[in-house]
Amino acid sequence: MSNEENMITTDNPLNKVQQKKLASLLDVIIPPSNDGRLPSAAEVDLITYLQTHAADFMPALVQTVEDLDDQFTTLERSERYPIVEELSTTSAAVFGMILFHVYACYYQDDRVHQAIGMESGPPFPRGNTVETGDLSLLDPVMERPSMYRRT
Numbered sequence: 260m261s262n263e264e265n266m267i268t269t270d271n272p273l274n275k276v277q278q279k280k281l282a283s284l285l286d287v288i289i290p291p292s293n294d295g296r297l298p299s300a301a302e303v304d305l306i307t308y309l310q311t312h313a314a315d316f317m318p319a320l321v322q323t324v325e326d327l328d329d330q331f332t333t334l335e336r337s338e339r340y341p342i343v344e345e346l347s348t349t350s351a352a353v354f355g356m357i358l359f360h361v362y363a364c365y366y367q368d369d370r371v372h373q374a375i376g377m378e379s380g381p382p383f384p385r386g387n388t389v390e391t392g393d394l395s396l397l398d399p400v401m402e403r404p405s406m407y408r409r410t
Contacts, residue, residue: 279332287343296374308364
């Protein structure tokens, strides 16, 4: 076997430098709380979230991270902020999607749930029982034009 066949690979689409850039970017978007209760967005697993929920967005994220200067990771958060602010205007559509996915991923993290006083896991049923009911109550919804529901 060649060395390439023995090589352990990763499913992370970012190389080490890009991963550091992404972590630095995420740390600006949602920094950790001063009291340490809330993690930085860099501490949640955005890549796995995207691979599961928005794989088609991955190339845009990789390109955005790649476009950041290599020195971005060495700057203090306060020095990175204006760069991220400029990115938000020069690449508004992509940056908006980054924010959407970061927030969606962040607020699904168990540590964040605990820090803001939510129970982890799905909110329903948590002991609630779904009673068998009269499904004819849904008839008005089913009678609505198709623009309100998929057929």
